[in-house]
Amino acid sequence: MRSSSLARGASVMVISVGIAKVLGILYIVPLTALIGPAGLGIYSNAYALYAILLTLATSGFPTAMGKIISERLALKNYAEVAQIYRVTSRMLWVFAVVLSLLMWFGAPWYSALVALRDPGGASAYLVSSIRALAPAVLIVPTMSGMRGFLQGFQRLEPSGWSQAVEQLFRVVAIVAGAFLVVRVMHGSIAQGAAAATFGAFVGAAAGMILLTIAVVPLLREVRAKSGRRSSALSNREILRILYRIGLPVSLGALVVPISGIVDSVTVQNLLMSTGMSLSKATADYGILSRQAFQLIQLPLAFAMAIGASVLPSISRATALKDQRTIQSNVTGTIRSMFFMSIPIAASFLILGRPVDILLFHSTQGSLIISSVSFMGIFSSLELISTYMLQGLGKMYRPVRNMFIGVFVKLVLNIALIPHWHILGAALATVIGYLFSSTLNILAVRKYGKVRFSVWRLAMPLILASIPLCASLGVVSWLSYDAAHLLYGMDDRLVALTQILLSLLIGGIVYILSTIWMHAVTADELHRLPWVGGRLSRLASRLQGQAAS
Template sequence: MSSESQSRFGRGASSMVSAVFISKILGLLFIIPLQNMIGGYSYGLYYLAYPLYTIMLTLSTAGFPLALSKSISDLSARGRHREATATFQIVGRAMLIFGLVSFLLMWFLGPLYLKFTIPANQHTLQRDALPAIRALAPALLLLPLMSAMRGYLQGYLRLQPSGTSQVVEQIVRVVFILAGAFIVIQLGYGPRVTAAIATFGAVAGAVPAFIVLRRAVIKTRREHVRKTRTTEIPKIKARSVLWKLFVYSLPIAMGTLVLPLSQQVDAWTVPRELIASGFSIVAATVQYGIYSGEALKLIQLPLSFANAIGASVMPAITEAMARKDRNLGETRLLLTLRMTGFITLPGAMILSVLALPINLALFKSTAGTDAIALAGVMSIFSAIELVSTYILQGYDRFYTPVWHMGVGLLLKLVFNLLLIPLLGIDGAAIAGIIGYFVSSWLNMSALRKTTGLRIYFFRLTWRTWISTAILGICTYGILRLYEYMTTWMPIFHASRLLALGAVIAGLVLGGPIYIAVSIILRAVDQEELLHMPMIGPLLTRLSRSF
């Protein structure tokens, strides 16, 4: 049972990471043609709708999906599948209600939101932005229920449907937005309609993803209810179920707020400290935009991988605890930390070493390059902090990582105040490294006390660190060649095309070298390699030849 369950966890975690990778890459790539196609004004209207949508979606889901997955995994491990189904049905109905309320609030409060967001004298902008908001609102009718479905499936460690639905959602969304925008522009419609079509892509993507999830949920329910056909249908009070999940979801939601809260600390302190140091208001705002819109934006990709791994491990740890199978829980814990290192470390290295060409290729600027390099280091500790938070909460240590997060944020605030006057936005990045390092160190200490294992991240992943160091040498050679060409060949000075070529070379050459060294050093085992997207079987065959 443990071997089968462990394999299911490995496949599921890999599928989630693969789905996140594909979804994020699609999300990044389609922005370039969209912006060129619809123009700056329509693009601005498109993004004006999303803050309100994000707030409504967060309020309607919070930490419920992960709390539900934890509850389902506990019930399934005890063989109480009918109770798990009843719990899901209660939560599903609640999510439908929350989604309907969120939809109505977004639809009818859209004009009020725009009045607070846009200056009062900009009536045309307010009028043009409203259709984009209302075109986005119907997505809230489906997404909360979809989050409940994902929580139910993740509770049974059926993570592949969740990953598949994310990819399907993103593909349909991107295709609909680009095709829809092209058609309405050809028909001569203005920015209002163009932006509304673009935001409606979220609805178009949600529909097929909902179908994928619904089919997976029906199949899973039938499969497990069949095992308990003779069991009496439990009578569960909806109020008690929702209250229990609320108690679970509150610390889980708080634990996932570490990055938004860290960014909020920066929003409070970075512009203010820069102005106090002698920067003008405009210059301080520009510097803050470089830090938040470039350096912090780039670490979203490795952190989204860490979030996918963490969301997979929480129900897996809960299941092992419910089975009283300590060895299974420890195996999953160690596998999760190794996967976190294997995925996060090379991304951090490439981001730090190739910060200059990445900055120029993506943002047409060299300003903030040091902050981007430091953000690469930050991504390592923030990933460890995030994943260890999920693991601790899987062991029912709900509030421990929340307290550690608070310590990290306090240190972040203190060092922001100390370092920004001296180092500018680089000081904010260093403060972030310190804050995440301390909170991740505290989490790892708590894991050692909770499990009784002598778990040290560096000791556990030292082979991955060596592979990453060799990757760093390779990418540094590419950086030096790039710097030589820009220095001695004026035609390439500040060339975005050359910068993009350097980044692609780093990925194309560095990636295979990193994987090959990892296989030679046994930084990953064959089970982990087998479930890597697309190239897994090939890598597994190669690893057997060493």
């Protein structure tokens, strides 16, 4: 029953992450229509600061709390469980207040930093959006403590559903707020962006309510079981344990928001150094950060699900010194990741233009979407290999490698943006992920003592994706002319027809080519979340027929 409960909770987490990712992409479409690329740039600048402050306060604590609470529960030491929750909650509340004040009063300074050539204009655009996020900073750290508490009890379902609910309310509030300010109240783009960023508070409040309903009964149960017994741990000892476990996780989680800060500070300043206006630079940054990058995050939902399942398996095999299991887990997981990420990258590469037209009614971002398409492969490889290194007990190595990747991105931003403008920033990000993922893979080979070649693992799937690219291109071209005859000049319906038909035919071609060319086996397909069982059965039939 316990195993079944854990499996159900893990499934809920995977589904919730998938829902959150999809919602995180969908809301960009109406928001772009309401506030435009310039408004998206303002929104992205504010969120870059919000993400890094929030990561400082929250990222490692759920993991650390879950670990030490589960250990105390195993010993039935309920007094220490209650104390751990109390101490952590107080600390997170202090962090929340300090960071919220920092965000409110530091908004003008950060706004000026984003556009050094026009600090006054940047402040007029950006300050209100940053301050609209300050109330959310008061809530989210407390939510992270609640999720850590539930994780310690291995109650994954409330955490999973709260993420989905938080994202749903956030997306509704973002779109509704921007609509009310821009269309109903006829406010400015900057005011619409501020209303959109306030959606983070609405989503956090909704998630907090759901978590509170789950946590309060558990907390009462713990306090009742602890009775009058006192804890043997001091508050200082609890904080020391939390930081020892949570610090490497926090540092690893900091990389993504720091990468966002690097773009926020450098991209617009470098674009303006070429003579571009603040509004144009902000609009280009909005296309890059909230359109192209958001779409390319889609493979990470699959990588996260695969990585979360392989980490405990590699940890157990490492403890048992089971080298064969480590080898099979590493190579099988990387092949599964490539199976999902390569066709997604190919689809964005070929269909960048119709995707841009359908979602954003524009072709401004089509070249950027296509140019960053391979980022999904490298970012997924980085995430997967980070889980592997953590399973091998190397918590700080992926952190170091990710920061090297951010440094490479910073150097290339400076080198490429003056010549290639926003396309240079896109290429710098792809190459930065290439560096960090390569270093991670080298570390997995070294510390896992496994032998494999990423190139050899990827090559069969790359070859299988060639028919996919050909079918995507041909079907897109043919359906473009056919759709124009049906719908006339309605560009969005034409783009939708192109995408649906191309993905339908291309998906069938890719699955059949990978199976027929033995690029994947039935066992490897079975590892995939959601669709693995059906693809595995299909592979068994087709490969069995080919063998006979």
